[in-house]
Ligand SMILES: CC[C@H](O)CC(=O)C(=O)O
């Protein structure tokens with residue numbers, strides 16, 4: 001276990017899901033300024049679904065993310081600005097524009113079995129002089145051997161760091177341990193972990209990842225993120241400090257900004273409710289929720305049964321049409 005952890009704050013990207021992508025330039029400026037003062041090493045700024053995500057399908061941003069990135073860069077002289085890119089949603093042109101505006105890290109995200117689509121984007125990030133991260137989403141959906149294979153691909157493409165991403169908040173601590181341990185034994189590059197709190201184990205999972213050698217960790221102030229949100233950064237900094245693990249972050253400043261700057265902009269506190277708990281329990285991505293709720297109404301079935309069946313059938317993003325099939329099937333039973 002390392003005694004130094006490098007944190008990436010994701011409230012301005014994953015947290016964008018929680019406020020329906022409505023960040024303003026002023027909010028981004030004050031959040032980044034205060035995270036920078038608290039010495040957070042990396043701050044991710046993008047639409048919740050990454051560069052290019054603003055659309056009717058994923059939710060329209062209030063402000064063009066490039067303006068938000070520009071604002072973030074303009075007030076950070078310590079923190080580096082990172083962007084998320086999902087190949088197919090974001091493009092190489094988006095990445096180049098973000099780099100021109102001052103983004104220093106590209107986090108290239110794919111479904112856990114589709115690392116091969118990250119090649120061009122990771123290679124471009126490196127050519128542009130950015131740090132490149134491979135971000136393996138829905139990591140609970142693949143056996144450990146597959147995860148290792150896919151991570152190895154990202155490493156071979158030039159990723160400096162590969163992340164295990166528990167998108168649905170479905171992993172339990174022993175499962176996180178297995179995954180991080182296997183990656184640690186196989187990869188040369190740093191390993192990261194990104195947790196979600198749908199089963200209330202984001203903090204436990206994060207500590208399990210650190211115990212097995214993950215050194216790059218994501219957190220979100222006030223947990224702001226998709227589903228039940230992410231590992232809470234200010235709590236994580238306090239916990240790691242008690243464990244003798246250094247993050248270099250000023251805890252009081254981080255607590256103050258969470259309380260005084262982030263909390264007031266939240267429509268409601270991030271919580272584990274029936275919906276987010278079901279997402280974690282079923283192991284499905286949070287974007288299915290809205291569709292499942294609609295289908296539940298249409299076919300008079302319980303949306304939890306739909307989500308659990310989708311998880312059982314290992315339905316992934318892009319297969320949303322299956323939600324209707326599953327709901328119709330349940331109604332006919
Ligand atoms: C749709 C992108 C997604 O929110 C990335 C992420 O943070 C995750 O999979 O957890």
Ligand SMILES: [Mn+2]
Nearest residue numbers: 014167225226
């Ligand atoms: Mn996430």
